[in-house]
Amino acid sequence: MTDYRFRTPISEEEIRKLRVNDVLYISGTMFTARDQAHRRALEYFKQGKSLPLNLEGLAAFHCGPIVKKTKDMWTIIAAGPTTSTRMEIFEDEFIKNFKVRVIIGKGGMGRRTTEAMASYGAVYGAFTGGAAILAAKAVRNVKSVEWLDLGMPEAMWILEVEEFGPLTIAIDSHGNNLFMNVQRKAEENKKRIYQKLGLSQ
Amino acid sequence: MEIENVVENVAFKLLKLAVIHLPEDVKQALEKAYTEETSETGKTQLKAILDNIECAEKYQTPICQDTGTIIFYVKAGAEAKHLEKIEGALIKATRRATVEVPLRPNAVNPFTQKNSGDNTGRLIPWINWEIEPTDEIELTVLPKGGGAENTCVMGMLVPGEGIRGVKKFVVDAVMNAGAKPCPPNILGVGIGGGSDIAMKIAKKALLRPLNNENPNPEIAKLEKEILEAVNMTGIGPMGLGGKTTVLSISIDYAYRHPASYPAAVAFNCWAARRATARISADGTVEYLTHRVDEVI
Numbered sequence: 063m064t065d066y067r068f069r070t071p072i073s074e075e076e077i078r079k080l081r082v083n084d085v086l087y088i089s090g091t092m093f094t095a096r097d098q099a100h101r102r103a104l105e106y107f108k109q110g111k112s113l114p115l116n117l118e119g120l121a122a123f124h125c126g127p128i129v130k131k132t133k134d135m136w137t138i139i140a141a142g143p144t145t146s147t148r149m150e151i152f153e154d155e156f157i158k159n160f161k162v163r164v165i166i167g168k169g170g171m172g173r174r175t176t177e178a179m180a181s182y183g184a185v186y187g188a189f190t191g192g193a194a195i196l197a198a199k200a201v202r203n204v205k206s207v208e209w210l211d212l213g214m215p216e217a218m219w220i221l222e223v224e225e226f227g228p229l230t231i232a233i234d235s236h237g238n239n240l241f242m243n244v245q246r247k248a249e250e251n252k253k254r255i256y257q258k259l260g261l262s263q
Numbered sequence: 264m265e266i267e268n269v270v271e272n273v274a275f276k277l278l279k280l281a282v283i284h285l286p287e288d289v290k291q292a293l294e295k296a297y298t299e300e301t302s303e304t305g306k307t308q309l310k311a312i313l314d315n316i317e318c319a320e321k322y323q324t325p326i327c328q329d330t331g332t333i334i335f336y337v338k339a340g341a342e343a344k345h346l347e348k349i350e351g352a353l354i355k356a357t358r359r360a361t362v363e364v365p366l367r368p369n370a371v372n373p374f375t376q377k378n379s380g381d382n383t384g385r386l387i388p389w390i391n392w393e394i395e396p397t398d399e400i401e402l403t404v405l406p407k408g409g410g411a412e413n414t415c416v417m418g419m420l421v422p423g424e425g426i427r428g429v430k431k432f433v434v435d436a437v438m439n440a441g442a443k444p445c446p447p448n449i450l451g452v453g454i455g456g457g458s459d460i461a462m463k464i465a466k467k468a469l470l471r472p473l474n475n476e477n478p479n480p481e482i483a484k485l486e487k488e489i490l491e492a493v494n495m496t497g498i499g500p501m502g503l504g505g506k507t508t509v510l511s512i513s514i515d516y517a518y519r520h521p522a523s524y525p526a527a528v529a530f531n532c533w534a535a536r537r538a539t540a541r542i543s544a545d546g547t548v549e550y551l552t553h554r555v556d557e558v559i
């Protein structure tokens with residue numbers, strides 16, 4: 063378990079240093095993307111349209127923030143992670159096409175994402191579920207907002223962050239998936255647990 | 264002051280208190296878990312949780328962006344005046360808290376998918392009533408987060424298996440929930456009654472302070488036994504591995520039909536928010552879950 067501090071854009075070489083259980087803090091540019099933003103970005107790619115921002119080397123955050131507008135300024139009030147599994151159907155294509163290096167969320171992701179991360183060099187950083195103020199505190203400012211027509215939570219918020227974390231590396235670029243390991247071990251422990259409680263399978 | 268104004272003010276304060284300050288017993292349980300957790304990754308998660316709780320109090324901001332579905336428990340004294348005004352006052356307090364705290368608007372029409380924007384709608388906030396032989400009103404608010412609500416389960420077990428069936432049901436519920444309900448969790452378990460009754464008492468059991476033992480020693484033993492068992496899963500804080508998956512289990516029961524054995528598991532996340540106050544007949548208010556200096 064090692065602590066890393068990376069600044070965006072992050073290179074493939076850097077990202078491949080990370081292993082599951084490592085802790086990462088990110089500084090630089092990050093953007094939020096939930097279901098709708100993923101869908102639209104992939105549609106744009108298919109149509110050969112360019113995105114509002116070059117995503118290469120950046121971190122995508124599964125988050126629908128609460129944002130307040132005062133005059134012309136946006137301020138992030140709360141920005142906890144949302145459940146990542148909803149983005150599983152998009153994420154492999156997203157990583158492949160846009161070369162984002164870090165996906166941030168809660169609850170982990172599945173086999174397709176894990177394989178894409180190994181092939182193209184990306185990691186999944188788990189941010190503590192519910193820790194919305196810690197996240198908001200690391201946001202220095204809102205650089206811009208794109209696709210606001212999708213609604214506040216679904217829009218793409220482009221954020222300048224400083225030491226955003228701690229992110230526990232739960233999927234690395236070497237095929238390891240911490241959530242799956244934990245789940246597998248829990249299944250193995252089940253027998254002992256049943257025994258302790260005097261239950262049969 | 265009119266009773267409806269008192270109730271509205273107290274309910275507003277309870278909502279604000281609940282979403283910003285976790286009750287002392289929950290904080291203590293999280294701190295203890297942090298000290299005792301052996302997985303480094305688990306410790307990192309618990310540290311982030313504790314830091315976040317501290318920030319919430321410092322900046323007077325809700326602990327989590329999901330401020331939940333608003334549920335009230337009202338113990339209404341039969342001799343208290345104007346009980347008919349309480350419901351309206353609670354709805355007003357919810358609307359006001361949504362704007363002023365602020366709370367995230369979490370009330371959506373299941374047909375049109377439209378969010379009402381103010382945390383109210385048909386039957387929401389949900390109010391549980393109890394009549395007591397007093398002239399006081401006791402109000403409790405339970406803002407219930409969506410992540411942990413999604414893993415709640417209710418089952419009609421096999422009567423012949425008795426309590427063993429319940430043990431298995433709870434262990435399986437925790438295994439299936441995995442990282443989803445933002446562990447470490449608090450579990451309320453309801454046994455017996457009927458399908459609705461089991462879940463109702465399971466959820467109400469979430470209101471028991473974590474440092475209060477179950478008054479029934481047999482059930483207290485069962486709670487401990489299941490707690491130890493579910494923490495052997497190794498799911499850990501946020502499902503990233505560790506020995507703290509569940510902080511506490513609180514069981515309650517009702518008598519059952521001979522042919523049925525209902526059981527329910529209500530999950531609460533680490534952001535286990537609740538707040539209670541008692542309003543006396545003369546209008547004095549006593550806050551029971553929070554310190555006076557937290558009440559502003």
Ligand code: SF4
Pocket residue numbers: 142191192193327328329330331407408409410411443444445532533534
């Ligand atoms: S489950 Fe609880 S801590 Fe997690 S996001 Fe929902 S309300 Fe917040």
